[in-house]
Amino acid sequence: MKKGDHLFLIDGSGFIFRAFHALPPLTRKSDGLPIGAVSGFCNMLWKLLTDARDTSVGVTPTHFAVIFDYSSKTFRKEIYDAYKANRSAPPEELVPQFGLIRQATRAFNLPCIETEGFEADDIIATYARQAEAVGADVTIVSSDKDLMQLVTPMVHMYDSMKDKQIGVPDVIEKWGVSPEKMIDLQALVGDSVDNVPGIPGIGPKTAAQLLEEFGDLESLLARAGEIKQVKRRENIQAFAEQARLSRQLVELRTDVPLELDLGALLLEPQDGPKLIGFLKAMEFGTLMRRVAAACDCDANAIEPVTIEVEWGAEARGPDLDAASSADTGEAAADAPANPAKAVVAKSTDGATPAELADTRIASFANAKIDTTSYVTIRDIEVLDDWIKAARETGLVGFDTETNSLDPMQAELVGFSLAIADNTGNPSGLEVRAAYVPLTHKTGVGDLLGGGLAENQLSPRQALDRLKPLLEDPSVLKVAQNLKFDYLVMKRHGITVKSYDDTMLMSYVLDAGKTTHGMDTLSERWLNHKPIAFKDVAGSGKSGVTFDFVDIDRAATYAAEDADVTLRLWMVLKPQLAAMGLTRIYERLERPLVEVLARMEERGISIDRQILSRLSGELAQKAAAFEDEIYELAGEKFTIGSPKQLGDILFGKMGLPGGSKTKTGQWSTSAQVLEDLAAEGAALPRKIVDWRQLTKLKSTYTDALPGYVHPETKRVHTSYSLASTTTGRLSSSEPNLQNIPVRTAEGRKIRTAFIASPGHKLLSADYSQIELRVLAHVADIPQLRQAFADGIDIHAMTASEMFGVPVEGMPSDIRRRAKAINFGIIYGISAFGLANQLSIERSEAGDYIKKYFERFPGIRDYMDSTKAFAREHGYVETIFGRRAHYPEIKSSNPSMRAFNERAAINAPIQGSAADIIRRAMVKMEKVLGDAGLGERVRMLLQVHDELIFEVEDADVEKAMPIIVSTMEQAAMPAISMKVPLKVDARAAANWDEAH
DNA sequence: ACGTACACCTA
DNA sequence: GTAGGTGTACGTC
Known part of the structure; x- marks a missing residue:
């Protein structure tokens, strides 16, 4: 090898794992042999060997080698026994592919290199340094951060899946240090996957900062005393040796004894027939034809070679799994056909929705936003002109400015409008915006100030002009998080009609990918960072409410919001159509804005006396516990501090610690304390009880x-429509979706939620909605039958699994089945089920196995959902709502598994969420049609439950209407294969109604 | 004043 | 094992 040569080193072992998880998982040969990783590997090799110039590497190789790990017994294991100790066995489907990939390498006429006692990384490091020494360029095909320490101006890495080359600047950008410092950085940070310990509390950012300051690890350890942060200093001093050990583990060896020298890696010409024989045997038709064309071979004349398959010791034969190979990728197959997907509608300018979406994205990403062009409106004639323009275009961006984030308390300070003058232009770039200040004040907080600033329109006059525009159904109002503005305007006597909400559009398009706040959306779609609220109003102690912001500064900020919102609408609206998501947005999102606004506006009544009495009782009981706790501990301490508590329990008292938290502290969770109590210790039980009381x-x-509103005397929660990935709502300030119900003590709190005089609270909740959804989507005969017959579903499950008759079922057996049923919905793992049931993981694994034997359709459903998620990056509810899981192909196994479980759960949880959303949207009309419009008021939603306030006389009439509306909510979009069941009760308070 | 860790409340 | 929000302690800015 000489200067100018180019050596490619393929991290074969790394590729196998990455390909396995990045590619569709159940790709199999016709005999059932899983070959997804092999296929990806062959395609990559061919691309690098023939088209490397077309990749971001840009050069073709002169030398080439594929490197593999030999076994897990390496020198690292010798110096640190726990190295890679928490690696679990490779997935079953992967086992035979290790051997196949080596066979593939040989079929490509490439050297296949491994050395006992060393990892592939060390071999790569050795070759890379040798090649560099003779002046050759090196490309390491891998994206493993462990190899980044090797990067130099001569040595690059190449991420073949992202087609991205990684050089010195890329390492610095990603990790904050140059490649030669990567070893020290990894020594500090550690690696949970490989079980490299590092130093607790030091992450990549901190490590980079420390190395920047001290130069290298040894200097840092020597001068650790100079570190100001106490905790950090102590950790670095305490764990110095651990860091040195970690450094030894992460530093790659460059002195591995190698059988083949560099010259032996010279790239040989392909042996066409040999390669084709292999590809044919593997049934890689496309690649085979490509190779045949390139080599001028007749593929038909070549016999497939015999493939030797090495299954792992415990793996099953390749012929058992034909059933699950055929029908993957069919998740949610019976989602309703969406016309927008099937029929490509033509838009006015002749582009398809997808083309229009692309055009819009491109033009708005490049359009500069000129914040100096905004107008401040101080004359009624000027306002009239703007309103007239909005009426002419039929489209207006709208935003309110107030003095509070709470729409029930907020007073209007001003509003802004944005107008797109040339809506006929597909790029729609002409946007102008204006701010109308109404109640800005003078003198920021000084004692003389507080008077109304001059030269503002009177709120009364301006709102009189604005009202007809906002209430005009022929003018579309576009806002970001409209529910806020809707409520504020409603409290000023204006009911917004015809609207779009850019936050909800983004949510429908991208749930799970990002948050949906305006600043985020603006940076993403418009390449524009809007003025931050705190830059105009300050924050914290020096922060002021918007009415004290100087009008000129306020105007720029406020007008920009309307401008950005309207631009976002132009970008997002066509994407909804292009993605076939318009119906989701229009039926499940947009109409809920006003439904939820009304629920929030109504609020719920609470009995403060009950709460105050309860609070007194809880305080007394807690105080009694505190005395006993101090007595048992022998000293006073802060019981609420897990750290201090841990010191008492596990240090002073010497109790055996159970598990540790992720920061290395002893866990004091309820589970741990319960276990200690079961061992006979008196203190833990008291702590658990004390915690419950103080929590309540x-x-x-x-x-x-x-949270009781000063005027309405009721509690008004705020619902978020766009903060979950699955489609559920969330509730905050206060969260009324987590009011206690499980314990008798907790339920007392529910008695404080009361109906107004002359009314009842009516609670209606779906029974087992998620299991019913599961029975529907996975189409499980026994589950469908059980739900159709109204049988106890957990007892039925137990009966199927354990062969116990449903009659006289022991409660413990049923409890286990119930935990399994929940586990299935949560994307079951043996670990989780074992935890839940306090049993061994192996036993939990047996349960799961048994369950899947009894309900094979559930396993199929879970597998196909995972496969769909991996292929598309999202999953869908039965109505077509998407939940994205961009990390599902993560190379971190626990992260990946987490995403897989979430992706399995999302269609179930999300479909249930969609169903109750549909019920809520329909509810008001149904009640109105029954003449109950003002007499039955929906107040709260708690995921599978709706709470209404009903006039006493109307309870009997309302109940069946509510129940039937909820039970029929999926119709007509979806005809469920199992009936939905709703239970309802009415009483004076929430506890009795539930 | 703000962010993170931990614990714990709900479906 | 899924999805959320909030209070307390404790750290850093």
Whole structure:
């Protein structure tokens, strides 16, 4: 090898794992042999050997080698026994592919290199340094960070899946240090996957900063005393040796004894027939034809070679799994046909929705936003002109400015409008915006100030002009998080009609990918960073409410919001059509804005006396516990501090610690304390009880009265429509979706949620909605039958699994089946089920196996959902809502597994969420048609439950209407294969109604 | 004043 | 094992 040569080193072992998880998982040969990783590997090799110039590497190789790990017994294991100790066995489907990939390498006429006692990384390091020494360029095909320490101006890495080359600047950009410092950085940070310990509390950012300051690891350890942060200093001093050990583990060896020298890696011409024989045997038709064309061979004349398959010791034969190979990728196959997907509608300018979407994205990403062009409106004639323009275009961006984030308390300070003058232009780039200040004040907080600033339109006059525009159904109002503005305007006597909400559009398109706040969306779609609120109003102590912001600064900020919102609408609206998601947006999102606004506006009544009495009781009981706890501990301490508590329990008292938290502290979770109590220790039980009491007191009885609105005297929660990945709502300030119900003590809090005089609270909840959804989507005969017959579903499961008759089922057996049923919905793992049931993981694994034997359709459903998620990056509910899981191909196994479980759960949880959303949207009309419009008021939603306030006389009439609306909510979009069941009760308070 | 860790409340 | 929000302690800015 000489200067100018180019050596390619393929990290074969790394590729196998990465390909396995990146590619469709159940790709199999016709005999059932899983070959997804092999296929990806062959395609990559061919691309690098023939078309490397077309990749971001840009050069073709002169020398080439594929490197593999030999076994797990390496020198690292010798110096640190726990190295890679928490690696689990490779997935079953992967086992035979290790051997096949070596066979593939040989079929490509490439050297296949491995050395006992060393990892592939060390061999790569050795070759890379040798090649560099003779002046050759090196490309390491891998994206493993462990190899980044090798990068130099001569040595690059190449991520073949992202087609991305990684050089010195890329390493610095990603890790904050140059490649030669990567070893020290990894020594500090550690690696949970390989079980390299590092130093606790040091992550990549901190490590990079420390190395920047101290130069290298040894200097840092020597001068650790100079570090100001106490905790950090102590950790670095305490774990110095651990860091040195970690450094030894992560530093790659460059002195591995090698059988083949560099010259032996010279790239040989392909042996066409040999390669084709292999590809044919593997049934890689496309690649085979490509190779045949390139080599001028007749593939038909070549016999497939015999493939030797090495299954792992415990793996099953290749012929057992034909059933699951055929029908993968069919998740949610019976989602309703969406016309927008099937029929490509033509838009006005002749482009398809997809083309229009692309055009819009491109033009708005490049359009500069000129914030100096905004207008401040101080004359009624000017406002009239803007309103007239909005009427002419039929489209207006709208935003309110207030003095509070709470729409029930907020007073209007001003509003802004944005107008697109040339809507006929497909790029729609002409946007102008204006701010109308109404109640800005003078003198920022000074004692003389507080008067109304001059030269503002009177709110009364301006709103009189604005009202007809906002209420005109022929003018589309576009806002970001409209529910806020809707409520504010409603409290000023204006009911917005015809609207779009850019936040919800983004949510429908991208749930799971990003958050949907305006600043995020603007940076993403418009390449524009809007003025931050805190830059105009300050924050914290020096922060002021918007009415004290100087009008000129306020105008720029406010007008920009309307401008950005309207631009976002132009970008997002066509994407909804292009992606076939318009119906989701229009039926499940947009109409909920006003439904939820009304629910929030109504609020719910609470009895402060009950809460205050409860608070007193809880305080007394907690105080009694505190005395006993101090007595048992022998000293006073902060019981609420897990750290101090841990010191008492596991240090002073010497109790055996159970598990550790991820920061290395002893866990003091309820589970651990319960276990200690079971061993006979007195203190842990008291702590658990104390925690329960203080939790109830601080979070509920003490906090809730603070949320009572000064005028309505009711509690108005705020629902978020766009903060979950699955489609559920969330509730905050206060969260009324987590009011206690499980314990008798907790339920007392529910008695404080009361109906107004002359009314009842009516609670209606779906019974087992998620299991019913599962029975529907996975189409499980026994589950469908059980639900159709109204049988106890957990007992039925137990009966199927354990062969116990449903009659006289022991409660413990049923409990286990119930945990399994929940586990299935949550994307079951043996680990989780074992935890839940306090049993061994192996036993939990047996249960799961048994369950899948009894309900093979569930396993198929889970597999196909995973495969769909991996292929597309998202999953769908039965109505077509998407939940994205961009990390599902993560190379971190636990991260990946987590995403897989979430992706399995999302269609179930999300479909249930969609069903109750549909019920909510329909509910008001149904009640109105029954003449109950004002007499039955929907107040709260708790995921599978709706709470209404109903006039006493109307309870009997309302109940069946509510129940039937909820039970029929999936219709007509989806005809469920199992009936939905709703239970309802009415009572004076929420506890009795539930 | 703000962010993170931990614990714990709900479906 | 899924999806959320909030309170307390404790750290850093």
